[in-house]
Amino acid sequence: xxxxxxxxxxEITADAKIPAxxxxxxxxxxxxxxxxxxxSRRVTSLLRTRLSSYSRPNKPDRxxxxxxxxxxxxxxxxxxxxVKLQPRRVHVANEPKIHYGGIASGNSVMRxxxxxxxxx
Numbered sequence: 550x551x552x553x554x555x556x557x558x559x560e561i562t563a564d565a566k567i568p569a570x571x572x573x574x575x576x577x578x579x580x581x582x583x584x585x586x587x588x589s590r591r592v593t594s595l596l597r598t599r600l601s602s603y604s605r606p607n608k609p610d611r612x613x614x615x616x617x618x619x620x621x622x623x624x625x626x627x628x629x630x631x632v633k634l635q636p637r638r639v640h641v642a643n644e645p646k647i648h649y650g651g652i653a654s655g656n657s658v659m660r661x662x663x664x665x666x667x668x669x
Contacts, residue, residue, distance in 0.1 A: 580649045596645035612637045615662035
């Protein structure tokens with residue numbers, strides 16, 4: 550956690566919250582159980598029935614190189630340099646997957662990917 554203090558500087562104001570050992574252990578146990586007894590396949594099957602309500606967007610997602618500085622004050626990347634696009638793997642299968650790891654969140658838009666990567 551922190552704040553952007555300008556001039557490309559980011560001030561750390563708090564340590565990242567690491568989940569309690571009990572919670573981390575519980576996630577590991579659930580994952581092992583899912584992998585051992587096949588229950589992850591049952592969960593995936595249940596999720597698959599809901600896919601029509603949560604389909605992927607029609608417009609492909611564009612990923613730019615982390616070193617690319619986007620033009621400021623633009624709401625979309627329509628005017629961004631297409632040469633700076635980063636090729637990405639196409640999602641052929643629309644199968645849901647269970648994510649067992651952490652998920653970062655923030656309360657502001659990070660337009661500068663290099664800065665984002667340094668903070669992470």
